[in-house]
Amino acid sequence: MQKVLLKLSLICIAYSLVIGITGCSTRQIPADLIIRNATVYTVDAANPEAQAIVVRADTIVYVGTNEAADAYKGTLTKTIDAGGSFVMPGFIEGHGHIHNLGDFLRDINLMNVSGFDEIVAKVKAAADKAQPGEWIIGRGWHQEKWTNKPQENFLGYPYHDALSAVSPNNPVLLTHASGHSLYINKKAMDMAGITPATPNPTGGDIVKDKNGRLVGVLEETAMGLVRQYYGAYIMQQTEAQRRDKWLSGLQLAEEDCLRKGITSFVDAGSSFTQIKWMKGLADSGKLKLRHWMMIRDGNAALRAGASTFPIIDAGNGHLTMNAIKVSLDGALGSYGAWLLEPYADRAGFIGQNTFDMDTLRAIAAFAWDKNIQLCVHAIGDKANRETVNIFAEQIAKDKSKDHRWRVEHAQHVHPAEIPRFKEWNIIASMQGIHCTSDAPFVIKRLGEQRAETGAYMWRAFMDAGVLVNNGTDVPVEDADPMPNFFASVTRQLKDGSTFYPKQKMTRQEAIYSYTMANAMAQFEENKKGSLTPGKYADIVILSNNLLSCSDADILNTKVQYTIVGGKLAYEGK
Numbered sequence: 350m351q352k353v354l355l356k357l358s359l360i361c362i363a364y365s366l367v368i369g370i371t372g373c374s375t376r377q378i379p380a381d382l383i384i385r386n387a388t389v390y391t392v393d394a395a396n397p398e399a400q401a402i403v404v405r406a407d408t409i410v411y412v413g414t415n416e417a418a419d420a421y422k423g424t425l426t427k428t429i430d431a432g433g434s435f436v437m438p439g440f441i442e443g444h445g446h447i448h449n450l451g452d453f454l455r456d457i458n459l460m461n462v463s464g465f466d467e468i469v470a471k472v473k474a475a476a477d478k479a480q481p482g483e484w485i486i487g488r489g490w491h492q493e494k495w496t497n498k499p500q501e502n503f504l505g506y507p508y509h510d511a512l513s514a515v516s517p518n519n520p521v522l523l524t525h526a527s528g529h530s531l532y533i534n535k536k537a538m539d540m541a542g543i544t545p546a547t548p549n550p551t552g553g554d555i556v557k558d559k560n561g562r563l564v565g566v567l568e569e570t571a572m573g574l575v576r577q578y579y580g581a582y583i584m585q586q587t588e589a590q591r592r593d594k595w596l597s598g599l600q601l602a603e604e605d606c607l608r609k610g611i612t613s614f615v616d617a618g619s620s621f622t623q624i625k626w627m628k629g630l631a632d633s634g635k636l637k638l639r640h641w642m643m644i645r646d647g648n649a650a651l652r653a654g655a656s657t658f659p660i661i662d663a664g665n666g667h668l669t670m671n672a673i674k675v676s677l678d679g680a681l682g683s684y685g686a687w688l689l690e691p692y693a694d695r696a697g698f699i700g701q702n703t704f705d706m707d708t709l710r711a712i713a714a715f716a717w718d719k720n721i722q723l724c725v726h727a728i729g730d731k732a733n734r735e736t737v738n739i740f741a742e743q744i745a746k747d748k749s750k751d752h753r754w755r756v757e758h759a760q761h762v763h764p765a766e767i768p769r770f771k772e773w774n775i776i777a778s779m780q781g782i783h784c785t786s787d788a789p790f791v792i793k794r795l796g797e798q799r800a801e802t803g804a805y806m807w808r809a810f811m812d813a814g815v816l817v818n819n820g821t822d823v824p825v826e827d828a829d830p831m832p833n834f835f836a837s838v839t840r841q842l843k844d845g846s847t848f849y850p851k852q853k854m855t856r857q858e859a860i861y862s863y864t865m866a867n868a869m870a871q872f873e874e875n876k877k878g879s880l881t882p883g884k885y886a887d888i889v890i891l892s893n894n895l896l897s898c899s900d901a902d903i904l905n906t907k908v909q910y911t912i913v914g915g916k917l918a919y920e921g922k
């Protein structure tokens with residue numbers, strides 16, 4: 350490299366002498382990519398705005414003016430004239446489920462159905478084509494979001510009978526959008542031996558009406574009663590068959606993210622087998638996104654698999670895994686959030702503690718000793734309190750350690766918890782879109798007072814000095830950053846009302862939460878999260894300026910280019 354520089358400067362001096370001009374000393378080694386004529390927002394406080402970005406191989410080498418960037422132009426340099434478009438660091442999905450997204454894109458999509466009738470119709474179409482005994486799988490329904498409300502229901506859930514009638518020979522398993530409950534049909538109940546007399550497992554509910562009639566819904570840990578049979582059905586296949594099916598979903602998931610301007614993805618809970626498959630893809634250079642993964646397994650399995658930790662930057666920065674995921678409670682929509690006081694709309698019910706506390710304590714000790722990040726899903730205020738307590742027991746051993754332990758969601762907290770996040774340096778890994786998506790039922794579940802002082806408190810967290818990162822929990826919500834960004838800065842619902850707008854983020858804060866804060870929450874702020882020389886050239890070019898466009902135009906913003914490691918990974922039409 351030094352020889353080349355010397356040669357270039359000698360040519361430069363000679364050239365200057367011949368034609369008698371100065372300024373040639375700015376001539377640079379040619380780059381692979383120049384993006385110019387852009388409105389660049391770098392998320393780098395030292396150099397916040399620019400016109401151009403220069404990339405060599407997978408790294409940013411210069412951020413500044415068009416003129417200076419042009420000095421890097423060689424015969425092989427690709428140039429993108431952004432025509433004034435808005436350029437920022439690629440979005441980092443701060444908490445999603447890449448494998449579930451893949452399944453969701455491959456299986457029956459129930460995300461936007463109008464009601465139960467449409468679900469039944471979709472299942473009927475699948476059952477008519479299925480082999481006897483084949484499982485029918487779908488995801489994304491949410492009873493609170495149906496416009497066509499069911500006539501006969503319990504807690505908003507219609508009874509399973511219509512579902513059972515259209516699929517008498519095929520077990521049906523339909524996961525709630527949140528991932529915290531299931532609809533099943535009679536065939537699946539029979540396989541799992543579920544009757545009105547079956548007791549609820551700890552941390553779960555087989556939903557029955559007041560007369561003891563089975564509704565067909567399993568909440569939280571009760572999902573395991575049927576999932577184990579689906580798991581056994583899948584395990585009849587060879588590993589190669591399972592991997593092929595998984596890979597077909599993963600590829601759909603990566604493409605979906607790239608189309609939406611996402612360059613890095615945090616997966617909140619993979620198995621050891623999925624990690625092994627991901628590592629194989631990373632090592633052969635086949636991953637298109639950068640993946641940062643948490644492993645989810647029991648205490649004994651984590652210890653037995655300890656040698657898997659850590660995977661850092663496999664496949665040239667495409668796969669890192671040095672984190673553990675535990676879910677301590679469920680979700681608010683499915684009455685699974687573990688609360689200090691009962692639900693306002695389910696008398697005497699405080700939700701579900703879905704993970705044994707002593708086991709979590711043991712996992713926390715293991716993670717602390719091995720320098721592994723611990724990421725605990727906590728939605729209800731009780732779950733958040735218990736998580737902070739367990740984190741604090743370990744962190745107290747050495748408060749100076751840069752642990753970056755995370756509470757996933759931190760969705761509903763008692764106001765007393767917010768300073769405790771700061772005290773123990775805990776990250777609040779939040780999802781802006783959950784606020785506006787859940788808002789229609791939050792007050793119903795929690796009542797006004799708890800909703801106002803405890804729900805989706807990202808402004809209060811940030812004001813207290815807590816790092817708040819952002820994501821969508823895809824496929825719970827769509828991975829599209831625009832509705833999530835819109836929710837973070839407006840807290841505006843579809844009907845135009847706003848949910849406690851005092852907790853809004855500014856535009857700058859929301860971009861930061863989606864870029865640098867996510868990079869920090871994964872120990873990768875030196876590699877990504879801002880457009881800074883020396884970092885990966887992970888860049889998105891957008892049709893609207895997210896700092897200055899109208900609120901409504903945020904939702905009309907199109908992704909023009911997604912660039913991962915200097916390579917064009919998606920080009921919009």
Ligand SMILES: [Zn+2]
Pocket residue numbers: 444445446617822
């Ligand atoms: Zn999640």
